[in-house]
Amino acid sequence: MSVPLRSLALSAPRDADSNHGNVKVFVRVRPFLTRETEKNTRCLVSMSETSVTLSPEEKSISSLEQTPKAGAPSVFHFDRALWSFDERDGFVDQQKAYHLVGEEYLQHTLEGYNTCILAYGQTGSGKSYTMMGDSANGLIPLICQHLFRQTSQMRRNQVSCTVRVSYFEIYNEQVRDLLCDDSYAGLRVRESPSEGPYVENLSEFTVNGYNDIEKYFAIGNKQRSTALTKMNNQSSRSHAVFTLSVKQVKFSESGDEIILEKNSKLRLVDLAGSERASATGTSGVRLKEGSNINKSLSTLGRVISILSANSTSQKNTMVPYRDSTLTWILKESLGGNSKTAMIACIAPTDYEETLSTLRYADSAKRITTVATQKISNVHIKVKMEDKMVLDDKDFEITALQQEILGLQQVLQRQGEKEGEETALLGMYRAKLQVLKRSAEYFEDRMIMTSFRNEMLHERNQGLTLQLDGYDKNFASLMRDVTSVGHTMTSLDRELGELKVRSVEFSDSLQRDLAAFSPEAVFE
Numbered sequence: 001m002s003v004p005l006r007s008l009a010l011s012a013p014r015d016a017d018s019n020h021g022n023v024k025v026f027v028r029v030r031p032f033l034t035r036e037t038e039k040n041t042r043c044l045v046s047m048s049e050t051s052v053t054l055s056p057e058e059k060s061i062s063s064l065e066q067t068p069k070a071g072a073p074s075v076f077h078f079d080r081a082l083w084s085f086d087e088r089d090g091f092v093d094q095q096k097a098y099h100l101v102g103e104e105y106l107q108h109t110l111e112g113y114n115t116c117i118l119a120y121g122q123t124g125s126g127k128s129y130t131m132m133g134d135s136a137n138g139l140i141p142l143i144c145q146h147l148f149r150q151t152s153q154m155r156r157n158q159v160s161c162t163v164r165v166s167y168f169e170i171y172n173e174q175v176r177d178l179l180c181d182d183s184y185a186g187l188r189v190r191e192s193p194s195e196g197p198y199v200e201n202l203s204e205f206t207v208n209g210y211n212d213i214e215k216y217f218a219i220g221n222k223q224r225s226t227a228l229t230k231m232n233n234q235s236s237r238s239h240a241v242f243t244l245s246v247k248q249v250k251f252s253e254s255g256d257e258i259i260l261e262k263n264s265k266l267r268l269v270d271l272a273g274s275e276r277a278s279a280t281g282t283s284g285v286r287l288k289e290g291s292n293i294n295k296s297l298s299t300l301g302r303v304i305s306i307l308s309a310n311s312t313s314q315k316n317t318m319v320p321y322r323d324s325t326l327t328w329i330l331k332e333s334l335g336g337n338s339k340t341a342m343i344a345c346i347a348p349t350d351y352e353e354t355l356s357t358l359r360y361a362d363s364a365k366r367i368t369t370v371a372t373q374k375i376s377n378v379h380i381k382v383k384m385e386d387k388m389v390l391d392d393k394d395f396e397i398t399a400l401q402q403e404i405l406g407l408q409q410v411l412q413r414q415g416e417k418e419g420e421e422t423a424l425l426g427m428y429r430a431k432l433q434v435l436k437r438s439a440e441y442f443e444d445r446m447i448m449t450s451f452r453n454e455m456l457h458e459r460n461q462g463l464t465l466q467l468d469g470y471d472k473n474f475a476s477l478m479r480d481v482t483s484v485g486h487t488m489t490s491l492d493r494e495l496g497e498l499k500v501r502s503v504e505f506s507d508s509l510q511r512d513l514a515a516f517s518p519e520a521v522f523e
């Protein structure tokens, strides 16, 4: 099922049909946790490559015995089942999970498609383990590592790749920026006609390698709202969305023209776990969190089932995306311009929860989306910018960033003081947007110019090396010529000596002949 990574040269868009596809659904079952082993529980799940079978717990069979199919296992079919319960044949470890799920979506992102992978499941079923992992081995870190391996290959094809990251959570229906120290509670969600819903004023940072990303993981994961519940020692109490925005720019051979631009986003979503208050042992603040989590997940469930019904029966029922912040933000990923995968995580026990997750996933697999690549053929002449201009821009960016920070603080204070938008606030917001766009523009220009300079520098180095090679060849040719000259001189010398020796020899021969027959000499 793994999809080999294809060449990274920017390719032409594929035909429209290949962009029309179903949400791919994967199901992963985790191993027993200590508390489950201690209880001597039985594994209720079995899997083949594409099917999942769930058998009822023995104690629940008697309560189900009234129905004809009571006690019968339920069988579901998905794009791929990921067996991580124990290490028997077909065991899916973190690397294999990346290989089976992450690789394909990274490839689509690099082709210019918006993509999304979301992990769904009851609390403690392995969503965070699948997405983040326990030591940089989850899908998110592995996708980022592979992305940077590929960007360095792209440079050889004259492609400059800029990667930006953002990380936010939806906690109690509010959006919080996980990468902003004083993230002002409750960022607004807005909708643009071309891009769909987006989070306003969300910070986004350019990253130049995996090390940079690790720093942002550390900041974001520390800020994420987690708490201890009975089911999971570190339960995620929010939905977390990590986004990689990838911009690829292809330069002409000479490096003085941009000929193609591709923009895409890869969204990686770790949903909060569905839960029952009694099972998780929650009360007070945790209970409120739990009910908000369940509310947004049930809206997600409704959205999924309506989308699924619309896709299968050509219906056009209105989809209640705006009923929760989560579904509004995921609007494009679920029903729009995106190639989307869902990983339904299940525990090997807990029949009711697992059955409900499998039904959810079963419904998701019928949803279709239409993804389009965002590629523009452009012909932009790039001006060589000298070092001084670059330094100036660097300075400008720092100044803009400081101004943005200052304005954000003013906005936060204003918001706290008045609680509603004033004319001044509106003006600041507009200015902030303009400044952010300018900062991004300058940053883009900086990256492209320095990429082009590097490209020219590398080419220059190549030519210098070639020239050095020619010089060395020439020197060795000259040495050869000199040595041939020496050989010729010595051959000449030998020839002279031979001539002298042959004259001497012929003289002595004449003399010998004369001694033997004097008449012959005088003839």
Ligand SMILES: Nc1ncnc2c1ncn2[C@@H]1O[C@H](COP(=O)(O)OP(=O)(O)OP(=O)(O)O)[C@@H](O)[C@H]1O
Residues within 6 Å of the ligand: 029, 030, 031, 033, 084, 121, 122, 123, 124, 125, 126, 127, 128, 129, 130, 134, 232, 234, 235, 236, 237, 271, 272, 273, 274, 345
């Ligand atoms: N495939 C797996 N292999 C080994 N351990 C796993 C696996 N999946 C999950 N676990 C372990 O199970 C526990 C719960 O997993 P995790 O925290 O990922 O659940 P979750 O679904 O994110 O829960 P929540 O919704 O409460 O945040 C963790 O201790 C994790 O290490």
